[in-house]
Amino acid sequence: WVRLLIIFGLSVITIILGLVPVEVMKRLLDIAIPSKDINMVATMIVVVFVTHLILLVVNYIQDLMITRLNLNITKKMQTDFFSKLLHVPFSYHSHYNQGQLMERVIDDTEEITGSAFDLVLSPILDIVSVLITIAYMFIVSSKLTLVALAFVPVFIIMTIPVNRIIRKKYTAIKTKYGDIYNVIQEKLAGLKESVTNNQGEYEKKDLDKQLQSYNDLQYDYERFSIKLQSIMEIIGDFAPYTILLYATYLIIEGSFEVGTLLAFAMLMPRLFGPVQELAGKEFEIQTLRVTAERVFSILHDAKPVKEGKDALEQEGDITFKDVSYRFDQTAVLSGVNLTIPKGKMTAIVGESGVGKTTLLHLLLRTLEAKTGKITIDGKDISDLRTDSLRHNIAIVNQEPFLFSETVLHNIVYGHPELHRTMNDIKSAADITNIHKTIMGLPQGYNTKLDQVSRLSAGQKHRITLARAIVREPKVLLLDDPTSGLDKESVRHLIDALEKLKKKTVVVVTNDINILQKADKVVMLTKKGEKTIVTEGTHKGLIKNAKYRKLLS
Structure with missing residues (x-):
C-alpha cells in the first residue's frame, strides 16, 4: 500500500506539472510577445525546460516502482495459486487438465498483474487528471469548458451495451486457449507414439484445426474491438473541431484571445x-474480469482439506468404518469396513475401478471420505494435522515420478528437511536393490536424472520406493508397484518388500507373487453401488472363484 500511495502521489505531480507548458504558452502569446518582453520569453523557456527534466525523473522513478510492484504481485499470486493446489483434495484437480492449470498459473496471473495498474490505479489517475484539467479549463474559459463537457456523456453511454458481448467472446477465447495448452502438451508427450505409429500427418492436421479454431475466436474478438475503438475515435475527433469552431467565432467577436x-x-x-x-478501459475491464474469475475461482472457491490439530505419534491398526466416497455422481466406494493390522503386509486386490487406489488416498486425506471414518490406533485421521499424517504415511504411486534433479x-x-545422512540413503537404496545401479551412473548419487535416459521403469520404481523408505514412515503404501515391470524388476521389488516385514505395508496389486507374501489379503468387489469387502489370506481366498478370476 505504501508503494501504491507513492506511485499515486508521483502521478498527481506529473498531472499538475503537465499544465505548466499550457500556462506558459498562454502567457507567451497573450502577454510576452505583444509586450516584446524578451526576459519574460527567456524565463518561460527555462521554466518549460526545467519542468520537462523534473517530469523525466519523476516518470523514471514511477516506472521502476510500477515494474517492481507488478513483479512482486505476480510472484505472490503464482505461489498462492500453487499453494492452493497443494492443499485441495485430488478430486478437485480432476476438473482441470494440466494445460488449463498451466495457463491459469502462468498466463492468467501475469495478465491480471500486468493489467492491475492500468485498470485499477490508471482509471483513478485519469479521473484525477480530468478533474484537474476541467478546473483549469474553467479558469481559462468557462464557455468553452461547458461545450467540451457536453461530449463526455457520449463516451460513457457508448460502453454500456457492449459489456456482455465482450465477456462472452473473451471467455470463449480463454477457454480455448487452455485447451490449446493441453493439446500441445499431450502431443509433445506422445511424440514417439505419433512417429512410430506413422500418425505425424494426422497430428499435424489436428493441431492446425485446433489452432485455427482459436484464431477464429481471436479474430472475431479483435474485429469487434476495432469497431468499438473506431467509433470512439470518430467521436473523439469530432469534439475538438466543434470546440475550435465555437472558439473561432468568439475570437471574431473579440471576446477571446x-x-x-x-x-x-x-x-x-x-x-x-x-x-x-476510461471508456476504452471498460472494454479491458471486461476481459480482465473473465481472467480474474478463472484465477480466483481456484484461489477462493477451492476448499482446502480441513486441518486437524493433533500429530500422529504412534502407529496401530488402521480401521475403515462405513467409509463411502463418491466422485461427482458416481459411487466409488460404499460402506467399506476393514482393518489393516499394524506391522503386517496387507494386499488389496480387485478389478479396475473398484476403488483400490481411492482407499490409499482416503488414508492420506488427498481425497476426503463422504461418510464414515478412518482411524489409526483408534484416532480419527480427520483430527490429525495433514503434514504429520503424510510425513508418517509414505506412498509409492503406480507411475513413478522423478524430478529433473540428482x-x-x-x-x-520426501524428508521434511530434504537431507539425511549418506548411510541412511544408501541403506534405503540397498533395501530396494538400487544402490549398485546408482553407483553405475556417471556421477553416482550426484547424477542428474535429466541427463540419464537409460533408467528402466523398474529402476525408477525402486528409486521412488527408496524415497519412501528413507523417511522411515509408520505406514508404507504401494499402488500396483509391479505394473509394467519385467520379471527381474518384480523380483527386486519383492525382495525389497521382504525386508520391510515389520512395517505396516499396504499394497494394491493383483500380482500373485506379492499376494503369496502378504500377511492379509483384502478383495474388493462391487454389487450395484455397494462395495463388498472379503478378507483373508491368499491360501484361504484361492478357493474363491472371483479371486481366482482376478489372478488370471
Missing part, C-alpha cells in the same frame, strides 16, 4: 484523452 485558444487546444487532449481511455535429491525429497 489567440493565446487562450492555443491553451485550450493544448488542454483538449488532456480532457478527451483520459475520457476516451538421484540424491530424488531419494531425500
Whole structure:
C-alpha cells in the first residue's frame, strides 16, 4: 500500500506539472510577445525546460516502482495459486487438465498483474487528471469548458451495451486457449507414439484445426474491438473541431484571445484523452474480469482439506468404518469396513475401478471420505494435522515420478528437511536393490536424472520406493508397484518388500507373487453401488472363484 500511495502521489505531480507548458504558452502569446518582453520569453523557456527534466525523473522513478510492484504481485499470486493446489483434495484437480492449470498459473496471473495498474490505479489517475484539467479549463474559459463537457456523456453511454458481448467472446477465447495448452502438451508427450505409429500427418492436421479454431475466436474478438475503438475515435475527433469552431467565432467577436485558444487546444487532449481511455478501459475491464474469475475461482472457491490439530505419534491398526466416497455422481466406494493390522503386509486386490487406489488416498486425506471414518490406533485421521499424517504415511504411486534433479535429491525429497545422512540413503537404496545401479551412473548419487535416459521403469520404481523408505514412515503404501515391470524388476521389488516385514505395508496389486507374501489379503468387489469387502489370506481366498478370476 505504501508503494501504491507513492506511485499515486508521483502521478498527481506529473498531472499538475503537465499544465505548466499550457500556462506558459498562454502567457507567451497573450502577454510576452505583444509586450516584446524578451526576459519574460527567456524565463518561460527555462521554466518549460526545467519542468520537462523534473517530469523525466519523476516518470523514471514511477516506472521502476510500477515494474517492481507488478513483479512482486505476480510472484505472490503464482505461489498462492500453487499453494492452493497443494492443499485441495485430488478430486478437485480432476476438473482441470494440466494445460488449463498451466495457463491459469502462468498466463492468467501475469495478465491480471500486468493489467492491475492500468485498470485499477490508471482509471483513478485519469479521473484525477480530468478533474484537474476541467478546473483549469474553467479558469481559462468557462464557455468553452461547458461545450467540451457536453461530449463526455457520449463516451460513457457508448460502453454500456457492449459489456456482455465482450465477456462472452473473451471467455470463449480463454477457454480455448487452455485447451490449446493441453493439446500441445499431450502431443509433445506422445511424440514417439505419433512417429512410430506413422500418425505425424494426422497430428499435424489436428493441431492446425485446433489452432485455427482459436484464431477464429481471436479474430472475431479483435474485429469487434476495432469497431468499438473506431467509433470512439470518430467521436473523439469530432469534439475538438466543434470546440475550435465555437472558439473561432468568439475570437471574431473579440471576446477571446489567440493565446487562450492555443491553451485550450493544448488542454483538449488532456480532457478527451483520459475520457476516451476510461471508456476504452471498460472494454479491458471486461476481459480482465473473465481472467480474474478463472484465477480466483481456484484461489477462493477451492476448499482446502480441513486441518486437524493433533500429530500422529504412534502407529496401530488402521480401521475403515462405513467409509463411502463418491466422485461427482458416481459411487466409488460404499460402506467399506476393514482393518489393516499394524506391522503386517496387507494386499488389496480387485478389478479396475473398484476403488483400490481411492482407499490409499482416503488414508492420506488427498481425497476426503463422504461418510464414515478412518482411524489409526483408534484416532480419527480427520483430527490429525495433514503434514504429520503424510510425513508418517509414505506412498509409492503406480507411475513413478522423478524430478529433473540428482538421484540424491530424488531419494531425500520426501524428508521434511530434504537431507539425511549418506548411510541412511544408501541403506534405503540397498533395501530396494538400487544402490549398485546408482553407483553405475556417471556421477553416482550426484547424477542428474535429466541427463540419464537409460533408467528402466523398474529402476525408477525402486528409486521412488527408496524415497519412501528413507523417511522411515509408520505406514508404507504401494499402488500396483509391479505394473509394467519385467520379471527381474518384480523380483527386486519383492525382495525389497521382504525386508520391510515389520512395517505396516499396504499394497494394491493383483500380482500373485506379492499376494503369496502378504500377511492379509483384502478383495474388493462391487454389487450395484455397494462395495463388498472379503478378507483373508491368499491360501484361504484361492478357493474363491472371483479371486481366482482376478489372478488370471
